[in-house]
Amino acid sequence: MSFAITVANLIETMKQPGCPVCALEHKAARKAVDSFLWESMMEPKTRETAMDAFGFCQPHTRLLVAADLSHSGLPLATNILYEQLNGRTSRALQDVNAQPTSGATLRRLLRRVGIELPQRPAPVLTPTARCPICSSAEQSALNALNDLFEEVEKESADLMAAYNASDGLCLGHLRLGLTHLAGEHPRAAQRLVQISRERIDRQRALMQEFIRKKNWEYRDESLSDAESNAWRDALTFYTGLPGDSFTHKVDEPG
Numbered sequence: 001m002s003f004a005i006t007v008a009n010l011i012e013t014m015k016q017p018g019c020p021v022c023a024l025e026h027k028a029a030r031k032a033v034d035s036f037l038w039e040s041m042m043e044p045k046t047r048e049t050a051m052d053a054f055g056f057c058q059p060h061t062r063l064l065v066a067a068d069l070s071h072s073g074l075p076l077a078t079n080i081l082y083e084q085l086n087g088r089t090s091r092a093l094q095d096v097n098a099q100p101t102s103g104a105t106l107r108r109l110l111r112r113v114g115i116e117l118p119q120r121p122a123p124v125l126t127p128t129a130r131c132p133i134c135s136s137a138e139q140s141a142l143n144a145l146n147d148l149f150e151e152v153e154k155e156s157a158d159l160m161a162a163y164n165a166s167d168g169l170c171l172g173h174l175r176l177g178l179t180h181l182a183g184e185h186p187r188a189a190q191r192l193v194q195i196s197r198e199r200i201d202r203q204r205a206l207m208q209e210f211i212r213k214k215n216w217e218y219r220d221e222s223l224s225d226a227e228s229n230a231w232r233d234a235l236t237f238y239t240g241l242p243g244d245s246f247t248h249k250v251d252e253p254g
Contacts, residue, residue, distance in 0.1 A: 006147050014162040019170035021144050022240035028140030032133045033063050037077050051088050052129035060133040092125055145177040152188035170240030206230035
């Protein structure tokens, strides 16, 4: 059951460019990092999940360090966590069997004459848990999607007006919502699919005009703003990022 405050938050988020559920998911990830650093890290069970995942994923590791450095200027929590993780990883590396597998010599000989036998590689350094921030953020996204599907199912006028004026769901969150919620909210699923189809068909038509007008034969025809920006709208659907994110500049890790 959706609550008025969560629906209001969802509607407010729709005023921003990009996929609203992406924005809420990123917000939840930042909150989860803060909670991990200042409330949960010293709890053995929480820390063990991070150990089982071999730490955080790449973007959430950067988020962790940014929050840690912003708090005191010293990455104390990061040192505590990854010192322990280094111990876990070192022990796992010690257990890696680097000896030739059974039949390795025969495989090499056959490979020389162009015969490749199927082989299932043995798992090495396999994490037994997901990045804990990914898990927390994805659950937050599912909660937001549940609120969205409920309100669309009820044909909430305020939410539908906000959704139609927004960039809508990205492909990833549309897929997630349809996978988990379409059975419970079939009318909402149908409506959201219809809106997405109408948008991508409209974008495609505009991009076709962009391509046509870039042909030398039609060089005197000017591009409309919609035709010039349709590709940005398309990329927003596939990535969830605001259209103005796509420039010649790239935020390199570092």
